[in-house]
Amino acid sequence: MGNLVIDINKLEMAASKLRAIAHPMRIAIIDLLNDSPxxxxxxxxxxxxxxxASASHHLNIxxxxxxxxxxxxxxxxFYSLKNISLTEIIECINRCNED
Amino acid sequence: MGNLVIDINKLEMAASKLRAIAHPMRIAIIDLLNDSPxxxxxxxxxxxxxxxASASHHLNIxxxxxxxxxxxxxxxxFYSLKNISLTEIIECINRCNED
DNA sequence: ATATTATTTCATAATTTTGTCAAAAACTTA
DNA sequence: TAAGTTTTTGACAAAATTATGAAATAATAT
Known part of the structure; x- marks a missing residue:
């Protein structure tokens, strides 16, 4: 009873990952990399x-x-999308958005 | 080519949802509600x-x-966890954290 | 060494999030 | 209706996060 069911660290990691992606310029970068290996x-x-420097900063994030x-x-x-790539992320997003 | 593969709105919704949950007091609220219907x-x-007022604000978020x-x-x-509940959210988090 | 490419650091600006207070709203009961 | 509960709302300042640009630093190739 009253035991923490959610791991706040994992939550924060996931939130910060999504926040990182949810940025216009970084979406543009991901989009570019989706077309080129x-x-x-x-x-x-x-x-x-x-x-x-700005590109470097975003890429680093x-x-x-x-x-x-x-x-x-x-x-x-050279930068590339990490193999697991976008489809996984998008699936995750859609799961999160299910109401 | 160069077409936006990601729906930035969905991303932002998911990010903001996770951000909402990833807050100590709100985790505590969710935790309470996980034990009581x-x-x-x-x-x-x-x-x-x-x-x-603070509780009301967090609940509203x-x-x-x-x-x-x-x-x-x-x-x-009375507030309750939305039926789909935590297991879905936790699954989503774990998916998001897969490296 | 020089030129190219990229990263890091730092200062600062902009944005978002939080917490608190007071007032308003929604509802019940007498 | 009036009075009492319960909850929501709005406004505001404090705190935290994030973004941006400039300059310094690092790594590599020729």
């Missing part, structure tokens, strides 16, 4: 017409939340 | 030792996000 920071900031992965190849660092 | 606002604020439902009976208004 991988893109460098330069490609991303040029396509989206934002500053490099998405990486920290486990949405993206990065891999260096020569000079550049 | 229904509780009045008075019962809740007394058990949690918070102000009535949870109700707006579809976590709780309310029903008037005589003088009092």
């Amino acid at each position: 991988k893109l460098s920071v330069t490609e991303i900031y040029e396509k989206l017409k934002i500053e490099q 998405l990486k920290n939340k486990g949405v993206l992965i990065s891999k260096r190849e020569g000079k550049k660092i | 229904k509780l009045s606002v008075t019962e809740i604020y007394e058990k949690l030792k918070i102000e009535q 949870l109700k707006n996000k579809g976590v709780l439902i309310s029903k008037r009976e005589g003088k009092k208004i």
